[in-house]
Amino acid sequence: METNEEVNVGFLTTLKPTVNFANKMSAKEGQSWGPRTISDCQLIFVESGKATLTLGEKTYSLNAGECVFYGTDSSHKLVSSNSNPFTFMSIHFDWNSESTNPIHPLYGIRDCQLTNKITTYKVKLDEQWEVIFPHHFIIPNIDSMFANIVKEYRYEEQGYTFILRGLLTQLITLIIRNEINGNPSLGERRKIAPALEVIRKQPENNWTIHELADICGYHPTYFSSIFKESTGYTPKQYLINERIRKAKHLLLESKTVEEVSIKLGYTSIHYFCRNFKSTTGLTPTEYKLQSLEL
Structure with a gap:
């Protein structure tokens, strides 16, 4: 039976979170972390590949686009897939700290035996309403927020610790807002995870609905239905969005x-320009010039 220790971190509006460590890395086949506990909290975003997290009495099979969270003294073990090792971004943080200076988490990591003990964190929105911070969730396009935090931590430019606090506050608020509004169906999302990953890795391919459905092992009609329900987009529009997302990086x-x-x-370059403008409101040339001017 899972045993929970509950921690109330206080009001969302008065939180002073501090980033202790942020990194992006590609794991090796079968690479593992733990069983262990940590002295702060950790958020992980899976960018590609697969991994397994054991947390308390639950085991999560993680795919691209999924996030996990665990905190102080929560027994856990994270293992990269042997056949499809994952690339991920990780943020170690404290919920409330007067100082913005990072405290490296290395010295707070302890080896342990896997147990059913986990720590649950509650955030107060007002005097009557509080939200339990989720251990497992999916939020579209959250990868950019993780990437910004990793970048600020890595380059340590003037004032970076204050920027990190602001970015982390924004990330925590987004996760709580997503929890309030209701999570997308994780079960349905997993069904289409192989399709999402091939689109992310190879957006230049003209994937058809039949090809994507076949990758996931479903009939095209059923696949299209759960894809739209999980992502909010048709497979064709999702592919276009991924292409435009990658196009922005290439133009820069x-x-x-x-x-x-x-x-x-x-x-057709004309078709590309039309897709780009319908998604961003700018032509590729306008986007490129605007970025140079800014």
């Missing part, structure tokens, strides 16, 4: 519009 790397169009699998 001084690639020409034609080069980006070809690299992302478009046979």
